[in-house]
Amino acid sequence: MTSLSARDPGSGSRPTMRQVAELAGVGIKTVSRVINGEPNVTPETAQRVLDAAGALDYQPDLHAGNLRRSDRRTRTLGLLVGSVDNPFSGAVHRAVEDAAVGRGVAVFASSLDDDPQREREAVAAFLRRRVDGLILVTATADQTYLEPELRRGTPIVFVDREPSGIETDAVVSDNAGGAARAAEHLLAQGHRRIAYLGDLRSIQTARERLRGFLDALARAGVTAASVTEDLHDQDAAREALVRLLDAPDPPTAVFSAQNLITIGALHALRERGRHRDTALVGFDDVALADLLDPGVTVVAQHPEDLGRLAAERVFARLDGNDSPSQRIVVGTTLIVRGSGEIPPK
Amino acid sequence: MTSLSARDPGSGSRPTMRQVAELAGVGIKTVSRVINGEPNVTPETAQRVLDAAGALDYQPDLHAGNLRRSDRRTRTLGLLVGSVDNPFSGAVHRAVEDAAVGRGVAVFASSLDDDPQREREAVAAFLRRRVDGLILVTATADQTYLEPELRRGTPIVFVDREPSGIETDAVVSDNAGGAARAAEHLLAQGHRRIAYLGDLRSIQTARERLRGFLDALARAGVTAASVTEDLHDQDAAREALVRLLDAPDPPTAVFSAQNLITIGALHALRERGRHRDTALVGFDDVALADLLDPGVTVVAQHPEDLGRLAAERVFARLDGNDSPSQRIVVGTTLIVRGSGEIPPK
DNA sequence: CGCCCGTTTGACAACGATGTCATCACTAGT
DNA sequence: ACTAGTGATGACATCGTTGTCAAACGGGCG
Known part of the structure; x- marks a missing residue:
């Protein structure tokens, strides 16, 4: 009885075109033709090749082929x-x-x-x-x-x-446009004390969003209640908003310019029990936003x-x-x- | 003036070891040694090779190497x-x-x-x-x-x-164990009319979860209020639970055995205004579960x-x-x- | 001074596939 | 019957790299 280990070199090595060719009794180039669906192979030869390939569980080596192929595409x-x-x-x-x-x-x-x-x-x-x-x-x-x-x-x-x-x-x-839309929405509700919570200034989209927000406010002749940047995670955002809410003259509305910042802001508002009297619009949608009470209004990306x-x-x-x-x-x-x-x- | 198109064949072709070798004035094998950090190359030769590689922005072709390499690993x-x-x-x-x-x-x-x-x-x-x-x-x-x-x-x-x-x-x-844990938790709160909402029966984990749930109930001498399977999306789950809530003798507790099913169930409960008097435990955590009111109790996977x-x-x-x-x-x-x-x- | 040995280096084959080209067997046209 | 044309097939070089091996060189030792 011959016990074959899992790493048996016989079954362990991968079949090549050469082995398929040998088993089918044809040249290696003919195997290549069949595998790649090239024309000018008789149906009987093709079938013999396919049978041999199936028997050996042959899988062509895409990278070896790519090395020689003219288009040089690895797909x-x-x-x-x-x-x-x-x-x-x-x-x-x-x-x-x-x-x-x-x-x-x-x-x-x-x-x-x-x-x-x-x-x-x-x-x-x-x-x-x-x-x-x-x-x-x-x-x-x-x-x-x-x-x-x-x-x-x-x-x-x-x-x-x-x-x-x-x-x-x-x-x-459209980062600037979306942020402007958010600002305009809050302005239309009558808000004049709007706080901005944003991501790292080093991120281009964060800068764009701030620009769009400030431009929209400027067009309405309103200045931002506060601008907080460089909030790179949920917790930093939460802390920042808690501070704003605790300060005198807190904002009546908040624009959170990123996903995780929105979630941090939601936590802050609940923590201070202000989620029913402070407006919030987020940039980028968040999961389950519709199940919260109130639902979270967002400017969604696609x-x-x-x-x-x-x-x-x-x-x-x-x-x-x-x-x-x-x-x-x-x-x-x-x-x-x-x-x-x-x-x- | 020679205008070079973006697809210029000169700069368009990728440098090979041969070209690096030529530029450095060494044999191709020496380049191979330097690129792969093999020993027995004088520091000066190595530097010449690295300079040439840098000048050409040479990137070795991992697949060509792999073809010849003995370990045959593509990483x-x-x-x-x-x-x-x-x-x-x-x-x-x-x-x-x-x-x-x-x-x-x-x-x-x-x-x-x-x-x-x-x-x-x-x-x-x-x-x-x-x-x-x-x-x-x-x-x-x-x-x-x-x-x-x-x-x-x-x-x-x-x-x-x-x-x-x-x-x-x-x-x-531990699907069965987690589901049992959820069931035991609801039983411990005094629930005896517990509904099960589950995924496709063809999915092995779905079957395991149902098994764990039913076993735990059986151990407590309780029978499931209802078992609904083959719910493969959020909406199917929502509809199923709405039906249960509208029927006579609705369940006092629900176990939703999958992510999307939990979300569907949450929608159903809100839709019927029953989210404050019907208990819910979900299998697998959902985002923002802690911000909902009440928060969603889940058996979290890792x-x-x-x-x-x-x-x-x-x-x-x-x-x-x-x-x-x-x-x-x-x-x-x-x-x-x-x-x-x-x-x- | 000659021998041995270690270090540095490059020539060459090989990995698994495809492109090129030659060969062979037929068929059709004259 | 002979030529040209077409289809089917395989021999061979080649893609970019690494493994093997041998050559060239220099230093230490008897």
């Missing part, structure tokens, strides 16, 4: 986002995957945690694997380092944040559209489109649920 | 989950990535939407790319088709759901642990560990927030 995309464990990134990722899967393209994903160092490492790791294109929510202030790769013809598309230092496609939300359009740009470039680089802006949607419609007292 | 992992756009999958994914990134391993992710056909296609797509290992939340009832690959030595680890038809590692939640442990199993196998396949069970945690502590009227 692989690299996606770089804030964190795959984050609803916004998840929605972008899913949209990219949906666009890719139909074309037989697989997607690498990497989380950057807004760390520029990690971005450079992750990009390098993907390029060494010869991805056909990159889609990234950049964490760096300047992407000049991508210039050589771009010149080589690798499509690079920015999502959510615009590129700086290089000329390439970008798909972004991450699925961002992801889909970015993937479409990459594929268009791969298909040879070399029109000048585009900047696609995706609109935002105000979703009225209650918290934004609380009037000033 | 790539395939992850198959329900959907990358889903908090549970996102947490698993992030944990896998965190374990992988330190080892220089990149992660392919694919969404299956519980479609067996997609699972087979996605697995094939990953194997053609020669991933070093697979981590999967299976969507198929039987995974015998993975047997040849497993015999070839590719580590395959199941997460969340157990394998069937093959013998391999699995990391799962997807980060599932992902981390699965990745560790894969790497252990790759490192040569060939102990018998393990089944690792990760416990659940009851998080008390209010909704589960409402007493029967």
Whole structure:
């Protein structure tokens, strides 16, 4: 009795075209033709090859083929986002995957945690694997380092944040417009003491949102009750708003310019029992916002559209489109649920 | 003046070791040695090579190297989950990535939407790319088709759901135990009319949860007020619970055995204004559960642990560990927030 | 001074596939 | 019957890299 270990070299090694060819009694090039559906193979030969491939559970080595193939496409995309464990990134990722899967393209994903160092490492790791294109929510202030790769013809598309230092496609939300919309909504309810809670100033979208907010207030001849920036997590946002609520002359309305900041703000308002008399509008939707009481009014982004359009740009470039680089802006949607419609007292 | 197009073939082609070698005035093998940090290169030669590589923005081709290298590792992992756009999958994914990134391993992710056909296609797509290992939340009832690959030595680890038809590692939640815990909690509050809302019977974890729930009730000598299965989305769950609430003798407590079902149940309770007098315990945590009123009591899973442990199993196998396949069970945690502590009227 | 040995280096084959091209067997046209 | 054309097939070089091996060189030792 011959006991075969799990790492048995016989069954352990992967079959190659050569072995399939041998078993089918044909040349290796004929196997290649059958596997790739090339013409000029008799049906009987093709069947013999397919039988042999099936018997050996043969899977072609995409990378070996790619090495020799003229188009040099790995049918692989690299996606770089804030964190795959984050609803916004998840929605972008899913949209990219949906666009890719139909074309037989697989997607690498990497989380950057807004760390520029990690971005450079992750990009390098993907390029060494010869991805056909990159889609990234950049964490760096300047992407000049991508210039050589771009010149080589690798499509690079920015999502959510615009590129700086290089000329390439970008798909972004209308951050300033959305923030202005939020401000106008609160102004329309009669609010004149509106507080702004924002993310790190180093993030371009955060700056855009503040700009849109302040512009809208200025157009109405109103000055912001307060502007708090550099709130990078839920708890920092909560503490900041608690302080504002405890101070004399607290705001009658709050605009929270990011996801986690909105959640922190919700906690602060409940903590101080002010959630029924202080208006709140958030930027970017949050889960279960409709089940809260009052429901959370938000300016929603459309991450699925961002992801889909970015993937479409990459594929268009791969298909040879070399029109000048585009900047696609995706609109935002105000979703009225209650918290934004609380009037000033 | 020579105008260079963006797709210029000169700058458009990627530099190879040969070109680096030529520029540095050394043999190609010496470049290989420097790039891979092999010993026996004089510092001056190494510097010349690094300078040349830098000047050309050289990136080694991992796949070409892998073709020749003896270990045949692509430093790539395939992850198959329900959907990358889903908090549970996102947490698993992030944990896998965190374990992988330190080892220089990149992660392919694919969404299956519980479609067996997609699972087979996605697995094939990953194997053609020669991933070093697979981590999967299976969507198929039987995974015998993975047997040849497993015999070839590719580590395959199941997460969340157990394998069937093959013998391999699995990391799962204590589904029956967690469901029992939820039932016991409701029984302890004095409930005797408890409704069960569950996912598709075809999903193994759904069956486990029902089993745990019914066992706990049986131990207490109580029969379920109702058992509703095959609720695969939020809306189906909402409708089902609305029906139960409208019927004579509605339940005094509800156990919702999955994420989206819990959200559907929350909607139903609010819709009928019964959220303050009907107890609810959910399986798997939901975002913002603590901000609702009452807060949502849940039996939380630990997807980060599932992902981390699965990745560790894969790497252990790759490192040569060939102990018998393990089944690792990760416990659940009851998080008390209010909704589960409402007493029967 | 000659031998041995370790260090540094490059020539060459090989990994698994595909592109090119030559060969062979037929069929059709004259 | 002979030529040209077409379809089916395989030999061979090649993609970018690494493993193997041998050559060249210099230093230490008897």
